[in-house]
Amino acid sequence: MEEVIKIEGGHKLNGTVRISGSKNATVALIPAAILANGPVTICGVPSISDVESLSVLLRDLGVVVDIRSSDSIVIDPTQMENKPLIHEAVNKLRASYYFMGALLGKYGHAEIRMPGGCYLGPRPIDLHLKGFEALGATIHYDHGAYILDAPQLIGNKIFLDIASVGATINIMMAAVHAQGRTTIENAAKEPEIIDVATLLNKMGAKIRGAGTNVITIDGVEALGGCFHEIIPDRIEAATYIVLAAAAADEVVVENVIPQHLESLLSKLHEIGVDIKVDVDRLIIKGNTGNLKATDIKTLPYPGFATDIQQPLTALLTQAHGQSIVTETIYTERFKHCQELAKMGANINVMIPSSFINGPTPLSGAEVSATDLRCGACLVIAGLIAEGTTTIRNIYHIERGYEHIDEKLSALGAKIWRETIE
């Protein structure tokens, strides 16, 4: 038995959708909160399975997690114990690796099994580990778990070979209590990194430069509780913008920071999508049949986000001409293409690029969400396809999209869940 999402395509969307708090910020903010010596209140927490998995891990460590309202939680680590994180929940998401930095920073010892997350090609964590080693930690890998030890972390200069989001945040968390100054060079610049640095600074850390490629962290003795509101999810926003461009009459996407979406908005402008940008909302008019093909290359922020290329590919099947999407972050992030082809898309993949020839009518089919953003891509394709699309493996979608069926139903989509054999 499996729960699937079904979509009857062809219904034009209208209305307003509100974007939730950023998944990629939330999944780092929650582990960061354990560095405090008192309760941390986080607002704007999305209702997604990654948050549920992290809550399981927090409770495993004896942290009190109090859900105060639909989107606000209080994390109280006062009574926590540093136990090995070997619960299967570690494998359900990528970001469980942030407990390495947080536990190492707080206790000088962390024990955790391999993180999970979407398979998009190899996703090593060597840069995280090298960063911890540069701060003085020793690392062993034993029976599927990493064991990290450092009686006293000492600040150091760390140059990241690749501007990795995860390594930047993990090193930042480990370094908050290190003796002296840590400098991360070639740091990643994603907005979620600024959000995590903001939380840590509210807790009493001394982090400067987050959002630039050089971050300095001056170690402090202790961190306390605070209140924090998460930034809006730029990837969820991008998904609804693209979806509106594909399937709406007119949709307003609210609770966004348009500056976080510049590379997408300029691409959509080039393709011929009509978008009005307001302070914290966007008004998108749907496909008029005149969309033009384009070329895209994924890059670290502020370049075109890899997490958006898959949803955008669904829209490009409706553009005139050949679009080329080149993936420079994850070599194997093309599984959505074979699923789109089952719906009638004309797509060829030659790694590192996909070649999309459009416009092609799409028709409903049974497809599989092989990963989170593949799922988003298939939802968009389902909305424009003729007939009914069945999406399997929706647990991937639930990792990162809050109530996607309810949000889309409110816009007039015919989307529902069903349990099938």
Ligand SMILES: CC(=O)N[C@H]1[C@@H](OP(=O)(O)OP(=O)(O)OC[C@H]2O[C@@H](n3ccc(=O)[nH]c3=O)[C@H](O)[C@@H]2O)O[C@H](CO)[C@@H](O)[C@@H]1O
């Ligand atoms: C929870 C979270 O925030 N996930 C995001 C984060 O993932 P994540 O933090 O895992 O991605 P990274 O920025 O670390 O990865 C970027 C590139 O660096 C490589 N790399 C990374 C670390 C390392 O130690 N060694 C190494 O070689 C990766 O294989 C990849 O090719 O950023 C990605 C890139 O924007 C996004 O797609 C993910 O949605």
Ligand SMILES: C=C(OP(=O)(O)O)C(=O)O
């Ligand atoms: C790849 C993603 O997530 P994760 O890193 O959590 O697997 C994503 O959000 O698209």
